[in-house]
Amino acid sequence: xxxxxxxxxxxxxxxxxxxxxxxxxxxxxxxxxxxxxxxxxxxxxxxxxxxxxxxxxxxxxxxxxxxxxxxxxxxxxxxxxxxxxxxxxxxxxxxxxxxxxxxxxxxxxxxxxxxxxxxxxxxxxxxxxxxxxxxxxxxxxxxxxxxxxxxxxxxxxxxxxxxxxxxxxxxxxxxxxxxxxxxxxxxxxxxxxxxxxxxxxxxxxxxxxxxxxxxxxxxxxxxxxx
Amino acid sequence: xxxxxxxxxxxxxxxxxxxxxxxxxxxxxxxxxxxxxxxxxxxxxxxxxxxxxxxxxxxxxxxxxxxxxxxxxxxxxxxxxxxxxxxxxxxxxxxxxxxxxxxxxxxxxxxxxxxxxxxxxxxxxxxxxxxxxxxxxxxxxxxxxxxxxxxxxxxxxxxxxxxxxxxxxxxxxxxxxxxxxxxxxxxxxxxxxxxxxxxxxxxxxxxxxxxxxxxxxxxxxxxxxx
DNA sequence: TTTTAATTTTAGATTTGTCTAAAATTAATT
DNA sequence: AATTAATTTTAGACAAATCTAAAATTAAAA
Ligand SMILES: [Mn+2]
Ligand SMILES: [Mn+2]
Ligand SMILES: [Mn+2]
Ligand SMILES: [Mn+2]
Numbered sequence: 001x002x003x004x005x006x007x008x009x010x011x012x013x014x015x016x017x018x019x020x021x022x023x024x025x026x027x028x029x030x031x032x033x034x035x036x037x038x039x040x041x042x043x044x045x046x047x048x049x050x051x052x053x054x055x056x057x058x059x060x061x062x063x064x065x066x067x068x069x070x071x072x073x074x075x076x077x078x079x080x081x082x083x084x085x086x087x088x089x090x091x092x093x094x095x096x097x098x099x100x101x102x103x104x105x106x107x108x109x110x111x112x113x114x115x116x117x118x119x120x121x122x123x124x125x126x127x128x129x130x131x132x133x134x135x136x137x138x139x140x141x142x143x144x145x146x147x148x149x150x151x152x153x154x155x156x157x158x159x160x161x162x163x164x165x166x167x168x169x170x171x172x173x174x175x176x177x178x179x180x181x182x183x184x185x186x187x188x189x190x191x192x193x194x195x196x197x198x199x200x201x202x203x204x205x206x207x208x209x210x211x212x213x214x215x216x217x218x219x220x221x222x223x224x225x226x
Numbered sequence: 227x228x229x230x231x232x233x234x235x236x237x238x239x240x241x242x243x244x245x246x247x248x249x250x251x252x253x254x255x256x257x258x259x260x261x262x263x264x265x266x267x268x269x270x271x272x273x274x275x276x277x278x279x280x281x282x283x284x285x286x287x288x289x290x291x292x293x294x295x296x297x298x299x300x301x302x303x304x305x306x307x308x309x310x311x312x313x314x315x316x317x318x319x320x321x322x323x324x325x326x327x328x329x330x331x332x333x334x335x336x337x338x339x340x341x342x343x344x345x346x347x348x349x350x351x352x353x354x355x356x357x358x359x360x361x362x363x364x365x366x367x368x369x370x371x372x373x374x375x376x377x378x379x380x381x382x383x384x385x386x387x388x389x390x391x392x393x394x395x396x397x398x399x400x401x402x403x404x405x406x407x408x409x410x411x412x413x414x415x416x417x418x419x420x421x422x423x424x425x426x427x428x429x430x431x432x433x434x435x436x437x438x439x440x441x442x443x444x445x446x447x448x449x450x451x452x
Numbered sequence: 453t454t455t456t457a458a459t460t461t462t463a464g465a466t467t468t469g470t471c472t473a474a475a476a477t478t479a480a481t482t
Numbered sequence: 483a484a485t486t487a488a489t490t491t492t493a494g495a496c497a498a499a500t501c502t503a504a505a506a507t508t509a510a511a512a
């Protein structure tokens with residue numbers, strides 16, 4: 001049986017959801033895909049049949065090893081294409097997601113390995129997310145949300161949790177990009193907003209909602225070559 | 227109504243067929259797509275509904291202006307991606323067709339215009355076929371089949387009519403590529419095979435079937451920059 | 453100009469992916 | 483523990499793209 005575009009999108013979404021919550025629920029997956037619970041149930045039966053997912057009705061579900069492998073390959077393609085679009089075709093980091101959502105379904109394995117080599121084996125995508133290598137190994141990151149960063153502790157932006165283009169546009173406007181070095185100057189308990197200082201720039205204020213979605217590491221470059 | 231992948235493949239195939247025969251027949255299209263006549267009829271009704279094709283039942287059909295415009299855009303994408311695969315990712319010209327068959331359906335207009343610029347606005351693809359420009363203008367070529375080339379007249383390979391990978395592999399083996407300068411040394415009336423001479427190489431013999439599918443121009447580069 | 457052959461279309465099925473509404477199950481509250 | 487609420491699944495429907503087999507139409511041959 002074939003793994004269609006829709007199945008690939010389901011696998012990828014399950015993978016991301018189970019990263020956070022271990023096991024995934026029908027409603028959560030439907031929400032994440034912009035579809036309905038009934039449709040998710042239908043699809044799960046097919047994915048179970050194909051032995052990509054462990055699923056018992058009413059009990060929630062998660063990818064098995066095969067499913068995880070498949071999902072990681074799709075994520076690899078998504079992120080490599082995003083990198084290509086930004087680095088080679090001059091797209092902004094807030095414009096690439098939709099296009100990669102289509103490109104990730106191109107099937108040729110050789111294509112993606114050649115693309116990887118052409119790009120110099122990058123290890124993070126334009127949003128700071130790690131790119132799985134050709135064996136599907138995905139490096140783990142130790143990063144915290146900016147909301148949890150202690151006052152005056154230098155850190156470096158290494159990822160963005162909520163990657164809507166509205167969010168990315170807001171960050172762009174405030175000159176916060178991947179790799180930006182910053183520290184928190186002040187925390188306002190009233191609304192949990194923060195004043196953040198970037199070198200050579202006037203301080204900017206970020207809402208708690210924004211801060212929660214900016215991920216930082218202890219001032220260390222997020223990209224190290226292999 | 228949406229233009230699906232399958233509809234795009236139909237439009238493209240109709241375009242190519244009508245180049246040759248003016249009007250297209252149900253069976254011809256089915257053969258060209260590896261599908262059945264009944265399926266073609268079904269699809270034609272949808273394409274007519276969408277006003278992309280002029281179709282009266284039992285009378286044959288052809289693309290109207292809208293349909294032609296759509297088809298040319300798909301061809302543009304197909305050929306630009308082929309160029310990218312060969313020139314940037316080091317694929318052989320006989321390996322790229324299947325992959326481009328998928329890539330041509332990626333929808334972003336901005337992507338394809340950026341890709342075009344990134345590649346330096348090439349005007350022919352790796353098989354010598356012209357790449358439509360961003361306005362959809364497609365240059366016409368004056369080329370003849372190698373089978374019709376007069377004896378001892380220098381010419382240059384500018385296109386391949388039958389682009390199966392078997393054909394491309396055979397040409398590769400005989401050191402015949404796009405742009406190769408050659409002339410015919412001898413014609414064998416018995417089977418219409420030809421002896422062809424390429425500079426600095428021993429002469430090679432080509433069957434009539436191959437010769438018919440190798441297109442040449444009067445020894446003039448096929449690619450001229452705009 | 454009949455008759456026969458080829459082509460094209462219709463009728464009716466099937467598969468895939470989706471939906472809504474109703475039923476079944478599980479979870480949360482009195 | 484009984485009732486209510488939320489979640490999940492099933493039942494039944496629909497659109498898209500395909501198929502086979504039969505009917506309609508057109509073209510070719512006798
Ligand atoms: Mn996708
Ligand atoms: Mn990304
Ligand atoms: Mn295609
Ligand atoms: Mn080509």
